[in-house]
Amino acid sequence: MAVYKRTYKAYRGPLTPSWSRFTVLSRYGFATLFQSRPFTAYTVICMIPFLIGLAFIYVVNSASVRALLNMRGPEMVSINNAWFMGFLGFEAFMTFILTAWGAPGMVSKDFANHSIQLYLSRPLSRAEYLAGKVSVLAALLSLTTWIPALILFFVQASLHGNGWLWQNLWMAGSIIVASLMWIAVVSLLAMALAVWVRWRIAATALLLATFFVLPGVGGVVDAILRTSWGRLFNITYDISMVWAYLFRLGDMQRHAGDWDRVPPWSAWVALLTVCALSLWMLVRRLKAREVERA
Amino acid sequence: MTAAIELENLVIQLGNRIILDRLTGSLSGRCIGLLGPNGSGKSTLINSLLGFYKPLQGSVRIFGKDVQSHLRELRAMIGYMPESDAFIADMSGVRFVRYMAEISGLPASEAMERAHEAFFYVGLGEARYRKLGTYSLGMKQLAKLAQAIAHGPRLVLLDEPTNGLDPEARVRMLELVREIRDTGEVQVLISSHLLRDIEDCCDQVLILKEGRIAALCNLEEERKANLKFLELEVSQGNGFVESVQALGCECAMFGAGRLKIVLPDHIDLRHLYRLATEHSVQIRRMNYRRDSLEDIFLKAMASGTPPPPVPTGSTNGRL
Numbered sequence: 001m002a003v004y005k006r007t008y009k010a011y012r013g014p015l016t017p018s019w020s021r022f023t024v025l026s027r028y029g030f031a032t033l034f035q036s037r038p039f040t041a042y043t044v045i046c047m048i049p050f051l052i053g054l055a056f057i058y059v060v061n062s063a064s065v066r067a068l069l070n071m072r073g074p075e076m077v078s079i080n081n082a083w084f085m086g087f088l089g090f091e092a093f094m095t096f097i098l099t100a101w102g103a104p105g106m107v108s109k110d111f112a113n114h115s116i117q118l119y120l121s122r123p124l125s126r127a128e129y130l131a132g133k134v135s136v137l138a139a140l141l142s143l144t145t146w147i148p149a150l151i152l153f154f155v156q157a158s159l160h161g162n163g164w165l166w167q168n169l170w171m172a173g174s175i176i177v178a179s180l181m182w183i184a185v186v187s188l189l190a191m192a193l194a195v196w197v198r199w200r201i202a203a204t205a206l207l208l209a210t211f212f213v214l215p216g217v218g219g220v221v222d223a224i225l226r227t228s229w230g231r232l233f234n235i236t237y238d239i240s241m242v243w244a245y246l247f248r249l250g251d252m253q254r255h256a257g258d259w260d261r262v263p264p265w266s267a268w269v270a271l272l273t274v275c276a277l278s279l280w281m282l283v284r285r286l287k288a289r290e291v292e293r294a
Numbered sequence: 295m296t297a298a299i300e301l302e303n304l305v306i307q308l309g310n311r312i313i314l315d316r317l318t319g320s321l322s323g324r325c326i327g328l329l330g331p332n333g334s335g336k337s338t339l340i341n342s343l344l345g346f347y348k349p350l351q352g353s354v355r356i357f358g359k360d361v362q363s364h365l366r367e368l369r370a371m372i373g374y375m376p377e378s379d380a381f382i383a384d385m386s387g388v389r390f391v392r393y394m395a396e397i398s399g400l401p402a403s404e405a406m407e408r409a410h411e412a413f414f415y416v417g418l419g420e421a422r423y424r425k426l427g428t429y430s431l432g433m434k435q436l437a438k439l440a441q442a443i444a445h446g447p448r449l450v451l452l453d454e455p456t457n458g459l460d461p462e463a464r465v466r467m468l469e470l471v472r473e474i475r476d477t478g479e480v481q482v483l484i485s486s487h488l489l490r491d492i493e494d495c496c497d498q499v500l501i502l503k504e505g506r507i508a509a510l511c512n513l514e515e516e517r518k519a520n521l522k523f524l525e526l527e528v529s530q531g532n533g534f535v536e537s538v539q540a541l542g543c544e545c546a547m548f549g550a551g552r553l554k555i556v557l558p559d560h561i562d563l564r565h566l567y568r569l570a571t572e573h574s575v576q577i578r579r580m581n582y583r584r585d586s587l588e589d590i591f592l593k594a595m596a597s598g599t600p601p602p603p604v605p606t607g608s609t610n611g612r613l
C-alpha cells in the first residue's frame with residue numbers, strides 16, 4: 001500500500017515462525033553494536049592474536065621457515081596445552097574489554113526507557129528476551145575465543161601430524177568448555193549489572209569493579225579472617241583455577257604459587273554461583289519491569 | 295459484533311490484596327471504554343488481558359480463547375500502548391516500530407513497510423527518522439500508538455492515550471482512535487480518566503470501582519433509549535401526571551411542575567399534547583434529556599456497594 005493512503009489496515013500476511021522471534025533481538029543487537037565504528041575496529045583487533053597464533057604455528061612446524069629465520073630446533077616453543085591456555089587467556093582479556101564496552105548498552109537502554117513492557121506484551125517470553133540478548137554476546141565472544149582456538153588446534157594437528165590430534169583431542173573439549181564458561185560468566189554478569197543500575201556507564205564501571213576491586217575485598221577478607229576462601233571473590237582467579245584443571249595444568253600452577261590453598265571444586269562452585277546469581281537478577285528485574293506504572 | 299473480551303468471575307490478587315474482585319461481563323463494542331477512579335483496577339485489568347497477571351480465580355477470554363492457555367497466539371493479535379513512556383531513546387522512530395513489528399511476527403520487509411505506513415498514519419511521517427529521545431511528549435504518544443498498530447492487531451489496548459497531550463494533540467489522538475475503530479477491522483479498548491474521551495470514541499463502557507464492576511453499559515443503546523426520555527415543565531398538575539401514567543409512561547414529578555417521563559415505544563409526543571389540552575395544562579418547556587456518561591459514571595460511583603453488572607441496553611435506572 002502506498003504511504004499516501006493513510007488508513008489503518010489489519011495485517012493478514014504470513015508470520016515468521018514462533019521459535020525464531022528471539023533472533024530478531026539478536027539481529028538488532030548486532031546491528032546496534034556494529035553501528036559504532038570504534039567497536040567494529042576493536043572487534044577486528046581482537047582477531048589479530050589469532051593471525052599471530054596461526055603464523056606462529058606455521059613457523060614452529062615448518063623446518064624450512066625456521067631455517068630461513070635462523071631459528072634453532074623445533075622445541076624452542078612447544079605448541080601444547082599451556083600454549084593454548086595462554087592463547088585463550090589473552091583472548092579472554094580482549095573479550096572482557098569487548099563485553100564491558102558492548103553488553104551494558106544492549107539491555108540498559110531497554111530498561112532505562114521502560115520498553116521491556118513492549119517486548120513482553122508481544123509473543124516473546126522473558127527467556128526468549130534473555131536468549132536474544134545473550135546470543136549476541138555469545139556469538140561475538142565465540143568468534144574471538146573458542147572458534148579461533150579450535151582452528152589453531154586443527155591447523156597444529158594437520159601441520160604436526162604423527163598422531164598429535166589423537167593424543168591431544170581432549171584439548172579440543174577443554175578449549176570449548178573453558179571458553180563457554182568464560183562467555184557465560186562475563187556476559188551474564190555484565191547484563192545483570194546493566195539491568196540493575198540501568199545506566200550504561202555505571203554498569204561498565206561496576207563490571208570493571210567486580211573484576212578489579214572485588215579481589216581486593218577478597219584479600220581483606222583473607223587477612224581479617226585468616227582464611228583462604230576470600231580469594232574466591234576474585235573471578236579471574238576462579239577462572240584460572242578452572243582452566244588449569246581443564247587444561248591439565250594443575251601441577252604446573254601449583255608450583256608457580258599458592259594455587260592449592262582452596263580446592264578446585266570451590267572455583268567451579270564460585271563461577272556457577274556467579275552465573276546463577278546473574279541469571280536470577282536478570283529474571284527478577286525483567287519480571288518487575290514487564291508491568292510499568294506511570 | 296462478537297465479544298472481544300469475556301470476563302468470567304475474574305479475581306486477581308497481588309500480594310495479599312484483591313485488586314480485581316469477581317469481574318464478570320462480555321465486552322463486544324468496537325470501542326470499549328474502561329473507566330474508574332485511581333486504584334480501581336483499570337491497569338490491572340489491562341495487564342491481565344496481556345497475561346501478565348494470572349487469575350486467582352475465574353478466567354479472561356479474548357476472541358473466545360483463554361488468555362493464560364493461548365498467551366502467545368493472543369499476544370500476536372494484540373496491540374498495546376502503555377500509559378508510561380516506553381521507547382528506546384537512541385533508535386529512530388521508524389526503526390523502533392519496525393523492530394516491534396518484527397517481534398510480533400511480521401517478516402522484515404513487511405515490518406519495514408508497515409512501520410513507515412504507521413508513522414504516516416499517525417502523522418509523524420516527517421519525523422520518522424529522528425531519534426525517539428528527541429520527540430516531544432505528544433510525538434512519543436503517537437509513536438507508541440504507531441507501534442501498537444503497526445503489526446495489524448485485532449485488538450488494541452490503549453492505556454490513557456491522551457495523557458499529557460495539549461488540546462490539539464488530544465483531538466488528533468481521538469480522531470485516530472475513531473478512525474481505527476471505524477475501519478471495522480479492529481476492536482479498541484481505551485482506559486482513561488477523561489469521561490469526554492470515552493464518550494467521544496466508545497460505544498461500550500465498563501466502569502470499575504474498587505476492583506468491581508460498577509457499571510457495564512452500551513452507550514449506543516443508551517443514546518437510542520434516551521430519545522424517549524423527556525423533561526417537561528408544566529403550569530400545573532390537574533390530574534395530568536396521573537393521565538400520563540395511565541398511558542403507560544414512567545413519570546416522576548420534582549415539584550414546581552417539573553416532570554421526567556420515559557415514553558414507551560407506542561407513545562409519542564402527540565399523546566402528551568392531547569392530554570395537556572384535555573387537562574388545560576400549559577407545557578412551558580420540553581426537552582429530550584440525554585443521560586451523559588458523566589451521569590452514568592457519577593451514579594455508579596455514588597452507589598455504596600457496587601451493583602451487579604447492568605445488562606446491555608438497559609435504562610440504568612435513569613429515573
